[in-house]
Amino acid sequence: MCVCPGGLKGKEGREEEETRAVKMASHSQVLVEEKSSVRILTLNRPNQLNALCLDMISRLLQLFLAYEEDPSVKLVILKGQGRAFCAGGDALPLVRDIVQGKWRLAADFVTYQYTLNYVLATYSKTQVSILNGIVMGGGAGLSIHGRFRIATENTVFAMPETALGLFPDVGASYFLSRLPGFFGEYVGLTGARLDGAEMLACGLATHFVPSTRLTSLEADLYKVGTSDPSFVSTILDAYTQHPHLKQQSAYHRLDVIDRCFSQRTVEEIIYALEGEATQEPNDWISTTIRALEKASPSSLKISLRSIREGRLQGVRLCLIREYRMACHVFKGEISKDFVEVLLAFAIVDSL
Numbered sequence: 001m002c003v004c005p006g007g008l009k010g011k012e013g014r015e016e017e018e019t020r021a022v023k024m025a026s027h028s029q030v031l032v033e034e035k036s037s038v039r040i041l042t043l044n045r046p047n048q049l050n051a052l053c054l055d056m057i058s059r060l061l062q063l064f065l066a067y068e069e070d071p072s073v074k075l076v077i078l079k080g081q082g083r084a085f086c087a088g089g090d091a092l093p094l095v096r097d098i099v100q101g102k103w104r105l106a107a108d109f110v111t112y113q114y115t116l117n118y119v120l121a122t123y124s125k126t127q128v129s130i131l132n133g134i135v136m137g138g139g140a141g142l143s144i145h146g147r148f149r150i151a152t153e154n155t156v157f158a159m160p161e162t163a164l165g166l167f168p169d170v171g172a173s174y175f176l177s178r179l180p181g182f183f184g185e186y187v188g189l190t191g192a193r194l195d196g197a198e199m200l201a202c203g204l205a206t207h208f209v210p211s212t213r214l215t216s217l218e219a220d221l222y223k224v225g226t227s228d229p230s231f232v233s234t235i236l237d238a239y240t241q242h243p244h245l246k247q248q249s250a251y252h253r254l255d256v257i258d259r260c261f262s263q264r265t266v267e268e269i270i271y272a273l274e275g276e277a278t279q280e281p282n283d284w285i286s287t288t289i290r291a292l293e294k295a296s297p298s299s300l301k302i303s304l305r306s307i308r309e310g311r312l313q314g315v316r317l318c319l320i321r322e323y324r325m326a327c328h329v330f331k332g333e334i335s336k337d338f339v340e341v342l343l344a345f346a347i348v349d350s351l
């Protein structure tokens with residue numbers, strides 16, 4: 001500690017300044033606009049594809065809770081600046097914390113994140129997420145639990161965690177397990193990317209609006225003066241389109257997905273896919289098998305079990321269970337794959 005006169009005051013002053021700086025950063029990383037009874041929150045870290053840091057999550061939590069209490073707020077719109085809605089949790093502090101053995105800091109992060117996911121899943125006011133770009137990992141948790149999710153031709157959705165030695169979290173065991181058939185197992189285990197049309201087809205998105213019409217849609221939403229979701233729904237319906245699925249879309253293969261991804265174990269899923277490949281070889285099956293082979297084997301196993309358990313649990317229990325799983329993964333108790341993946345990132349060199 002500094003022993004010079006006023007040293008303590010200097011430290012307090014510095015701490016105050018740091019707190020102010022953090023507050024200002026979180027305020028500029030989540031922009032807030034007010035349009036009569038509508039609040040528009042914009043994730044504003046475009047250079048990091050709006051990856052969520054702890055300050056952003058705390059700020060969002062604070063804003064969502066305040067709006068719920070505020071009778072003048074009827075609708076909350078969430079969107080992202082730049083080419084992403086949100087590419088997930090900020091990987092940089094995660095890498096630093098895990099590599100330095102500070103798994104509790106990572107656990108603290110997900111505590112806030114899952115709390116926000118729960119607040120959104122149980123939100124009493126209408127909420128619209130505009131997914132005009134990349135939506136991955138934590139970005140899915142921030143939007144899919146909400147009432148309305150608008151995809152566009154720019155949307156790219158994925159839960160890429162099994163390739164990282166993690167598992168689809170942020171309540172994914174709840175929302176993936178509720179997709180048609182075993183599509184959720186397919187999306188969660190392979191990390192397959194979905195476009196806006198596929199999101200709409202499987203129910204991850206509630207509407208599809210061409211990006212050129214978003215400005216005018218938002219202007220109409222600003223006129224909403226009620227928390228009744230049917231009013232918002234009527235406005236969204238007037239803008240929504242039903243795009244064709246691309247010819248090679250995985251959603252056309254729901255029958256194969258159901259046959260294979262309904263199997264009891266990861267080994268049986270791969271075996272079933274290989275069986276399908278011998279009958280009708282095609283790029284989609286080989287890509288799918290390759291994705292599973294590249295993923296962390298232990299991640300695949302815990303992800304499958306998580307989605308299967310999620311089928312029988314509410315969102316709250318799913319998030320609590322995922323929190324316990326995340327702590328085990330951060331501690332390296334299940335396998336070292338996650339830590340090894342992080343160590344392999346070139347970024348570790350600069351820590």
Ligand SMILES: CC(C)(COP(=O)(O)OP(=O)(O)OC[C@H]1O[C@@H](n2cnc3c(N)ncnc32)[C@H](O)[C@@H]1OP(=O)(O)O)[C@@H](O)C(=O)NCCC(=O)NCCSC(=O)/C=C/c1ccc(O)cc1
Nearest residue numbers: 047048049051087088089090091094106109136137138160
């Ligand atoms: C396919 C992407 C989305 C786009 O690729 P791209 O178009 O070639 O763009 P870049 O990869 O060049 O990304 C642009 C910038 O955004 C940065 N970025 C792009 N996602 C990110 C990102 N999740 N973070 C932190 N910078 C990023 C990326 O590092 C890069 O920064 P820079 O090199 O300085 O320009 C690619 O960026 C990508 O794979 N991103 C990671 C997606 C992902 O795996 N998301 C789920 C992460 S797992 C998770 O959410 C858990 C988080 C967690 C966190 C903390 C905890 O304590 C606990 C848990």
